[in-house]
Every structure is written in C-alpha cells, then in structure tokens.
Amino acid sequence: MSAINPDQTTAQRLAGMVPSPKPQRMEDPVTRDGSLVEDPAVRAPLVLGDRTFNDVTETVCGYIEKGPGRWWMPAFGLASGVAGLMPLMILYLITTGVGVWGLNNHVDWAWDITNFVFWIGIGHAGTLISAILCLLKQKWRTSINRAAEAMTIFAVICAGTFPGIHVGRIWMTWMLFPIPNANAIWPNFSSPLLWDVFAVSTYATVSALFWYMGMIPDFATLRDRAAIRLMRDGQDAETLPILNIRVDMIRARIYGILSMGWRFSARHWHTYEKAYLMLAGISTPLVLSVHSIVSFDFATSIVPGWHTTIFPPYFVAGAIFGGFAMVLMLLIPSRELFPGMKDLVTLRHLENMAKIILVTGFMVGFAYAMEFFVAWYGANKYEQDVFVYNRLIPPFFAVTGEDGQLKYAPYWWAYWAMISCNVISPQLFWFKWARQSPVAIFIVAFAVTIGMWFERFVIIVTSLHRAFLPSEWGMFFATPVDILTFVGSCGTFLTLYLLFVRFLPQFAMSEIKNVMPQANPHWEGYGHGHGHASHNPPASGAAPAGAHHAPDAPKEGL
Amino acid sequence: MSSKKVYKTESGAAVHGVIAEFANPADLSHAAEKVRDAGYRQWDVYSPFPVHGMEEAMGQKPTKLPILVACLGLTGAFVGFGFQYFVRHIEYPIIHQAKPSDAWQVLIPVTFEIGVAFTAFSALLGMFIFNALPRWNHPLLRSRRFLGVSDDKFIIAIEAADEKFEPHGVRTMFEKAGAIAVELVEEEMDTVKVRAAH
Numbered sequence: 001m002s003a004i005n006p007d008q009t010t011a012q013r014l015a016g017m018v019p020s021p022k023p024q025r026m027e028d029p030v031t032r033d034g035s036l037v038e039d040p041a042v043r044a045p046l047v048l049g050d051r052t053f054n055d056v057t058e059t060v061c062g063y064i065e066k067g068p069g070r071w072w073m074p075a076f077g078l079a080s081g082v083a084g085l086m087p088l089m090i091l092y093l094i095t096t097g098v099g100v101w102g103l104n105n106h107v108d109w110a111w112d113i114t115n116f117v118f119w120i121g122i123g124h125a126g127t128l129i130s131a132i133l134c135l136l137k138q139k140w141r142t143s144i145n146r147a148a149e150a151m152t153i154f155a156v157i158c159a160g161t162f163p164g165i166h167v168g169r170i171w172m173t174w175m176l177f178p179i180p181n182a183n184a185i186w187p188n189f190s191s192p193l194l195w196d197v198f199a200v201s202t203y204a205t206v207s208a209l210f211w212y213m214g215m216i217p218d219f220a221t222l223r224d225r226a227a228i229r230l231m232r233d234g235q236d237a238e239t240l241p242i243l244n245i246r247v248d249m250i251r252a253r254i255y256g257i258l259s260m261g262w263r264f265s266a267r268h269w270h271t272y273e274k275a276y277l278m279l280a281g282i283s284t285p286l287v288l289s290v291h292s293i294v295s296f297d298f299a300t301s302i303v304p305g306w307h308t309t310i311f312p313p314y315f316v317a318g319a320i321f322g323g324f325a326m327v328l329m330l331l332i333p334s335r336e337l338f339p340g341m342k343d344l345v346t347l348r349h350l351e352n353m354a355k356i357i358l359v360t361g362f363m364v365g366f367a368y369a370m371e372f373f374v375a376w377y378g379a380n381k382y383e384q385d386v387f388v389y390n391r392l393i394p395p396f397f398a399v400t401g402e403d404g405q406l407k408y409a410p411y412w413w414a415y416w417a418m419i420s421c422n423v424i425s426p427q428l429f430w431f432k433w434a435r436q437s438p439v440a441i442f443i444v445a446f447a448v449t450i451g452m453w454f455e456r457f458v459i460i461v462t463s464l465h466r467a468f469l470p471s472e473w474g475m476f477f478a479t480p481v482d483i484l485t486f487v488g489s490c491g492t493f494l495t496l497y498l499l500f501v502r503f504l505p506q507f508a509m510s511e512i513k514n515v516m517p518q519a520n521p522h523w524e525g526y527g528h529g530h531g532h533a534s535h536n537p538p539a540s541g542a543a544p545a546g547a548h549h550a551p552d553a554p555k556e557g558l
Numbered sequence: 559m560s561s562k563k564v565y566k567t568e569s570g571a572a573v574h575g576v577i578a579e580f581a582n583p584a585d586l587s588h589a590a591e592k593v594r595d596a597g598y599r600q601w602d603v604y605s606p607f608p609v610h611g612m613e614e615a616m617g618q619k620p621t622k623l624p625i626l627v628a629c630l631g632l633t634g635a636f637v638g639f640g641f642q643y644f645v646r647h648i649e650y651p652i653i654h655q656a657k658p659s660d661a662w663q664v665l666i667p668v669t670f671e672i673g674v675a676f677t678a679f680s681a682l683l684g685m686f687i688f689n690a691l692p693r694w695n696h697p698l699l700r701s702r703r704f705l706g707v708s709d710d711k712f713i714i715a716i717e718a719a720d721e722k723f724e725p726h727g728v729r730t731m732f733e734k735a736g737a738i739a740v741e742l743v744e745e746e747m748d749t750v751k752v753r754a755a756h
Contacts, residue, residue, distance in 0.1 A: 052710065053606060189668060190646075190661070195671075199671050202671040206678040209682050212682075213685070217607075217708075220708050224699075257694065261691055265689075270608070271623055274621050274624060275623060275681040275684065278627050279681050279682070282678055293667055509606075521583040521584040521587040521609060
C-alpha cells in the first residue's frame with residue numbers, strides 16, 4: 001500500500017475522500033515520547049499526549065501560577081550569589097584600573113572581548129529560532145522560540161557589559177555614542193568599533209521588542225486567568241505574606257498592563273501577525289549584520305590571524321552553533337524540572353536542534369580549515385606563522401626552526417580544545433541514538449559551549465600575543481578578576497533566566513495552539529470533508545468538547 | 559445614525575453587544591461567514607490564536623501597516639545616513655583612515671542599523687495604533703464567558719453600535735449558526751451611576 005501504486009483505500013485517502021489513519025508513531029520505550037516518526041511523509045506531532053488547547057494553557061500558566069517547584073529557590077539563590085561576583089569585580093576594576101585583568105602591552109584585548117563575542121554569539125540562536133525559522137515556516141520553532149528569545153536578551157545584557165567596562169576610563173563611555181559635546185568631538189563613523197555600538201544596541205532593542213510582542217497574548221491569558229479567579233469567592237486565595245493583598249490582584253494588574261488590553265480579536269490578530277512577520281523579516285538581516293559587524297572589529301585590522309575576509313560568515317555560523325548549544329543546555333534540564341514540558345519540547349525538537357548543531361559545526365570546521373588554506377595559498381609568512389606556530393603545533397610535536405630553536409604554539413591547548421569541542425564532539429550526532437538522547441545532546445552542547453568560548457579566545461589572544469616583531473612577544477595570563485568576572489556573567493545569565501521561568505510565560509501559548517491539529521478549521525476531526533457525506537466523529541481525546549457540526553457544507557473547498 | 563435605537567438591560571445599563579460562543583475553529587469560521595453575509599459591520603471574532611482563513615471568512619481588508627512600516631523604516635535609514643554625513647562632512651570634516659570625509663560607503667552599516675531600529679519600533683507601535691491599543695478596559699472583558707477566549711473558547715461579538723443590531727435577531731442568527739451559548743454584554747458604567755438609575 002504505497003502512494004505510488006495505491007490500492008483503493010489509499011487512493012481514496014489521497015483524494016481526501018476518507019480520513020488518513022493516525023500517524024504511526026515510534027514511541028521511545030522509556031519516555032513514551034511519540035514524536036519520532038520514521039515515515040518522512042508523516043509530519044511529527046508538535047504537541048504530544050493528545051493535548052487540548054486548555055491543557056496547553058494550564059501547563060504553561062501553571063509554571064507561573066503554581067511555581068516551578070522546590071528546586072527554584074535554591075537554584076536562584078546560588079545563581080544570584082554567583083551573579084553578585086560580577087558587580088564586585090567590576091567595582092574593583094573601575095576603582096583600580098584595567099590592570100587588574102591580565103592585559104598587557106601586547107595582549108590588550110583578552111577575556112573581556114572574548115566574553116563579549118561569546119555572549120553576543122549565544123544570543124544569535126534565539127533570533128535565528130524566532131525570526132529565520134519563522135520566515136521558513138518551521139512550525140517546530142513554536143515550542144522553543146520564547147525560551148530562546150529570552151536567552152537572547154539575557155546573553156546580550158551579559159555581552160553589552162564587557163565593552164562598556166573594558167574601555168578603562170569608564171566615565172568616558174558616553175563618548176561611544178554620538179552625543180553633541182562642548183569639544184565638538186564626534187565618534188569615528190568609519191570605525192567598526194562604532195558600527196558595533198549601533199549594531200549591538202539595535203540588536204538588543206529589536207530583540208526585546210520582538211520578545212515583548214510575542215508575549216502580549218500570553219500576558220493577556222495570564223491576566224484573564226487571574227481575573228477569573230478574582231471573580232470567584234476567594235476564601236482560600238493566595239495572599240501576599242504581610243500586605244494581605246491577593247496575589248491574583250497583583251497578577252491581574254501587572255500582566256494586565258503588560259498585555260496592553262489585548263482581547264484576542266481577529267482584527268487585531270490580523271495586524272499583529274503582519275507586524276510579527278515584519279519584525280521577523282527585519283530581524284533576519286539584523287542578526288546577520290550584528291555578528292558580521294562584530295567580526296569587522298577584527299577583520300578590518302591588519303593583525304595576522306584577524307585580517308580575513310571569511311570572518312563575517314564564519315562568525316555568524318559560529319554564533320548560531322554556540323547559541324543552539326546554549327538553548328539545548330537550558331531546555332534539556334527544563335524538560336526534566338517542569339511537569340508536562342516533555343509534551344511540548346519533544347525529542348523531535350531536540351533532534352532537530354542536534355542536526356542544526358551538526359551542520360553549523362561543519363560550517364565552523366570548514367572555516368577553521370579555510371583559514372589555514374588561505375594562509376598557505378596567500379603565501380603570507382606572518383599569517384602562516386600565526387596559524388601554525390601560534391595555534392597549531394603542540395610542544396611534543398615542536399619543529400626545529402631555521403635558527404635551530406624549537407618552535408611550537410604556546411596556546412596549542414586552546415586551539416585543540418576548540419577543535420575537539422567544536423569539530424569533533426558534534427560528530428556524535430551522526431548517530432541517531434545520540435541525537436535522540438537528551439543526556440548525549442546535553443554533553444555535546446556543553447562541549448560546544450566551551451569550544452565556542454575557546455574559539456574567541458584563540459582568535460583574540462593567539463593573534464595578539466605575538467606581533468610582527470619578536471620583541472613584542474609575550475604571553476597572556478588570566479587573573480582571578482578575569483575569571484570571576486566571567487563566572488559572574490554566567491551567574492547573571494542564569495539568574496535572569498530563572499526569573500524568566502518563574503514570572504514569564506515560557507512558551508508562546510497562542511503559537512503552540514495554532515500549530516495543533518485541531519486549530520485548523522479544516523481538521524478532519526471537525527468532519528467537513530470536501531462537502532462529502534463522510535461525517536467523521538472527532539478523534540478521541542484531542543477534540544475540544546462537543547465539536548458542533550454546522551448544518552451546511554463550507555462554501556469553498558480546502 | 560441619530561435614529562439608532564439604544565438598548566438597555568433591566569439594570570439600566572446600555573447594551574454593548576451580544577456574544578456567542580462556538581465549539582471550535584471550524585464552527586467559528588462558518589459562523590463568521592454568516593455574520594459577514596448578513597451585512598453586519600461592528601462585529602469581531604475572538605479566538606485564542608489567529609484562526610487560519612479568518613480574514614476571508616470575515617471579509618477583512620488587508621492591513622496597511624506594511625506601508626507605514628516601510629515608510630518609517632526608510633525614514634530612519636535616511637535620518638541615519640544624513641546625520642552621519644552631516645557630522646563627517648559638514649560639521650567637522652576630517653579625513654581619517656585615508657577615507658575622504660564624504661565617503662558614503664563607511665556610513666552604510668550604521669544607516670542600516672538605524673533603519674532596522676525604526677522599522678522595528680514602527681511595526682510594534684503601528685500594530686498598537688492600528689488596533690487602538692492600549693485599551694486596558696473593555697466591556698467585553700467583564701464577561702466571564704468572554705475571558706475564556708484567552709484559553710480555549712471561540713467567540714463572535716456583534717456590537718450594539720451596528721446599524722443592523724437587534725438583540726433578538728442577532729440571537730436567532732447565532733443560534734442558527736450553531737452557537738453553543740449566547741450572552742448579552744452590558745456597556746461599561748460606573749456602579750454608582752447604575753445605582754442612581756434605580
């Protein structure tokens with residue numbers, strides 16, 4: 001019974017005269033996850049467990065209304081404690097000077113700019129999921145876009161801190177912006193560093209607008225649920241400890257203001273969808289421009305190892321690569337910690353993201369190879385030396401130079417950490433079991449995140465630590481302040497994400513409902529089969545209560 | 559317009575309109591087609607998510623928001639370019655990095671970013687303006703049944719402001735269209751005023 005030589009039943013099914021059978025799902029024996037459909041012609045279900053619209057609302061709003069669970073408070077305490085390191089270190093830096101970092105005359109950019117590029121890159125996956133996958137009509141994005149967009153904002157917050165504090169005289173940072181001043185000094189509009197200021201601030205703003213706009217209907221849902229509970233008799237209602245105000249009153253107020261009075265009107269939805277599409281359309285070139293401009297900071301200089309035309313696409317691919325790893329590192333533990341989330345973020349979602357990691361891993365691997373090829377093909381002695389003797393060769397393979405001295409790359413460990421994490425570890429995803437195992441995905445994602453940090457470290461530090469003259473050569477050693485500032489930024493990121501899962505809707509409820517099969521007015525469960533007499537009863541469990549059959553057939557066909 | 563009859567409930571409040579609940583998106587679409595064909599103008603469909611094909615079912619015209627956004631986005635790009643050109647070439651002409659002060663190429667990245675920022679703001683704010691939002695209070699939001707729309711309910715509301723509005727006629731039409739519940743919604747009014755009316 002194939003689609004090529006159909007028997008009578010198949011032919012009727014293909015013509016839409018009889019309903020298709022329910023897709024045969026391959027269930028995972030442990031998790032009972034039915035999203036892994038083997039047949040490429042059958043679309044994998046995006047929401048599992050025969051959920052109704054109400055189930056989605058209850059699940060997602062439940063995370064906020066019932067609280068995420070007992071683990072949240074200790075996790076938040078720990079994360080915010082670590083986050084506290086960041087302001088302390090920054091205060092020490094400002095009161096003392098950038099010498100508290102391991103910077104020196106040769107390596108004047110190190111962990112600060114590494115962290116900046118690392119965090120801004122992580123943000124890019126969020127925009128890719130929310131904007132590019134939206135334009136490509138990838139429906140599976142609906143379950144992960146909100147968390148990924150949140151991650152984008154928090155990563156950009158962490159990223160934006162580092163260029164702000166690395167300038168040395170921090171009280172002069174306002175000079176980054178073209179503000180009229182008494183000295184008639186303007187910023188240099190032909191400098192990529194200034195382009196960066198505009199790119200990053202535009203990116204942060206547009207991402208925040210996009211994120212907020214997506215949340216408006218979900219804020220309205222939270223508002224209405226609080227309003228409904230307020231209408232009821234509030235005998236055992238939850239109240240604030242001392243103030244004796246009902247929590248639902250505060251929810252109705254705050255979510256109400258944030259929802260802007262959204263009423264789920266079809267006329268509003270029409271404008272909303274257009275506006276959303278335009279934001280997605282404009283975010284797509286924006287996200288590509290941001291990391292391209294970040295790469296110009298390096299590519300427009302004449303430093304060997306930086307001066308490469310491959311940087312913009314290489315940086316963008318790397319950003320998406322590292323960002324997807326971070327999305328996975330956030331979503332895989334969330335799936336375990338939040339009840340019912342496995343029905344929304346299915347193994348199929350994880351597998352898709354693992355495939356993207358594999359593809360983008362190849363892109364960065366190709367870029368690493370291309371750097372060597374161009375250094376060789378370009379016959380530039382300095383560039384060849386940067387790649388071979390500053391990055392590649394470990395001491396145990398040291399080469400004897402023309403002067404009889406052993407030559408090896410002092411930062412070989414950073415380079416090989418990058419290669420093994422970014423190029424070798426994603427190869428595990430060739431195996432289906434690895435793509436479908438959350439533990440394996442988490443381990444690879446963790447490795448990729450480390451590898452992507454090392455990639456930026458390799459690009460920045462190994463290119464700077466040996467300049468054109470050997471007298472300018474010197475190593476960079478990170479100080480505790482360097483390390484603790486970065487650790488603090490990780491804490492800040494995690495703190496913000498924990499606040500997000502506690503107080504904001506983690507899933508775009510209206511979008512998830514929209515990709516469920518019963519959201520389609522022509523869903524077979526509603527029994528309008530091309531005006532034929534075939535009245536099919538609603539599929540068990542999945543249909544909203546009492547699917548009413550209108551007496552007449554629809555005017556136009558499908 | 560002046561001859562428009564004002565309907566009042568027993569409590570003395572003006573009628574805002576009639577809402578009808580439908581079981582699912584399919585019924586909602588068909589009912590919307592009926593309301594459209596009956597010639598109502600002041601009415602709307604409410605659903606937890608944008609129902610596919612509802613624009614046609616309601617006879618809605620495509621929004622003009624993209625035109626506004628395109629105009630404002632281009633304005634932003636021109637402003638960004640003009641500002642940089644003014645600073646680099648007119649206000650304080652200076653040659654750095656061997657680039658002439660009127661070189662336009664170096665101005666493109668910032669021009670693009672400012673254009674994007676204007677586009678994004680005009681898309682969001684334009685959406686609010688076109689939808690007459692924010693409006694934090696609305697008669698419909700006082701109906702318990704209506705609040706279900708943010709969860710899983712599908713509702714059509716015809717407002718009393720419509721020329722053809724007549725409570726019984728509307729109710730009959732909704733029932734024929736397969737509504738599972740029909741409800742009258744009152745206009746917003748101060749409780750004090752309502753009491754005074756008694």
